[in-house]
Amino acid sequence: MASDALTRAAHAHAAHSPADETPLRLLALDIDGTLTNSAKQIMPFTRKEIARVVETGVHPVIVTARAIDASLIIERKLGVPTSHIAFGGGSVRLREGGRLTVLEEHPFDSSAVELMLDAVQGSDVHVGLYTATEWHVSDMGFWGLREARNTSIWPDTVGDGTRPRAPADPVLKLMFRGDREALAPIKAVIDRELPSVFAHLSARVLEVTTSRKHVALRSLSERLGIAPREVIAFGDTEADAPMLEEAGVGVLMGNADPALQIAPHVERTLSNDEEGVGLSLRKHFPTEAPFEI
Missing domain, CATH: 3.40.50.1000 (HAD superfamily/HAD-like)
Structure with a gap:
């Protein structure tokens, strides 16, 4: 590398x-x-x-x-x-x-999306999934509001805070927000299990893309x-x-x-x-x- x-x-x-x-x-x-x-x-x-x-x-x-x-x-x-x-x-x-x-x-393979969603199970991490036309979030708490403020986009669907379901359309990006201590293990799983994708961790944001x-x-x-x-x-x-x-x-x-x-x-x-x-x-x-x- x-x-x-x-x-x-x-x-x-x-x-x-x-x-x-x-x-x-x-x-x-x-x-x-x-x-x-x-x-x-x-x-x-x-x-x-x-x-x-x-x-x-x-x-x-x-x-x-x-x-x-x-x-x-x-x-x-x-x-x-x-x-x-x-x-x-x-x-x-x-x-x-x-x-x-x-x-x-x-887009991601559906199996890759499921693997990443499984990796956040039980952690205090906000999840966002992006298709070509939609944005889905696990909840509209602090991190959902922060991202909406940053991008001027309001999510299409809002979950109840539990593990979100993958949308029907292909996913082009996943975003996880939270404390770095909670995000680092998720990145480690992605790096190990999905070496072809790019997981970028900065401060309290982990963005995962296919390219x-x-x-x-x-x-x-x-x-x-x-x-x-x-x-x-x-x-x-x-x-x-x-x-x-x-x-x-x-x-x-x-x-x-x-x-x-x-x-x-x-x-x-x-x-x-x-x-x-x-x-x-x-x-x-x-x-x-x-x-x-």
Whole structure:
């Protein structure tokens, strides 16, 4: 795993050296901790810079672990049409004008969903299951309200706090919320029993997806005829690191965990509360427009 990461990082660094003047043609944006600030809002300068860059012909894509409905809300707030990589790479959708086409979807096997739901049995953990069109939660206590507040999405079904049943439609993401001590054993079961999936544990959230952001972005880029060296990507967590390392220009937010290990060629910018995305876009896409924050 470590050697793969080093190989990927070295390839990306070689593909976009300081002397390389290859134009950047695709803008990949993580949402939480990156595009949105601590209040879950897009800051004004960042919004204007993204719109300016898109007007030059750069193709924007929102790359998130959120559900597609929540990603579409961010697109509306952003004010520019975007492609979408949702569910951490589980769904890839291409925006062409007013049309949004599903390129790929990678749901879990039903047996994998049942295994993960069994793993939370008897623990004080909030469970969320996401299909392409619905969000199901084990209860609407603190964690359900928190996620609704973060995403502006209200769940389709609410359970009674017991082990939830898997929905009829294929599941694209599972989210578990609670104390880290309760989540860590669940992640251990997933890592051991389902090695092909990605379980990302951060603070008090465990998100499980079938794919990875960088894999999905690679697929979308290939569809658009865009090389990795022509991509600028922004992110803030371990889940974003491979995407940043593969991009021609990868940018890590200033609010990222200082302990996060990432390739040295990945740039660092200011935090999501300091217009970090907007400032880096101004750096890489110079303009004579007034600099006003």
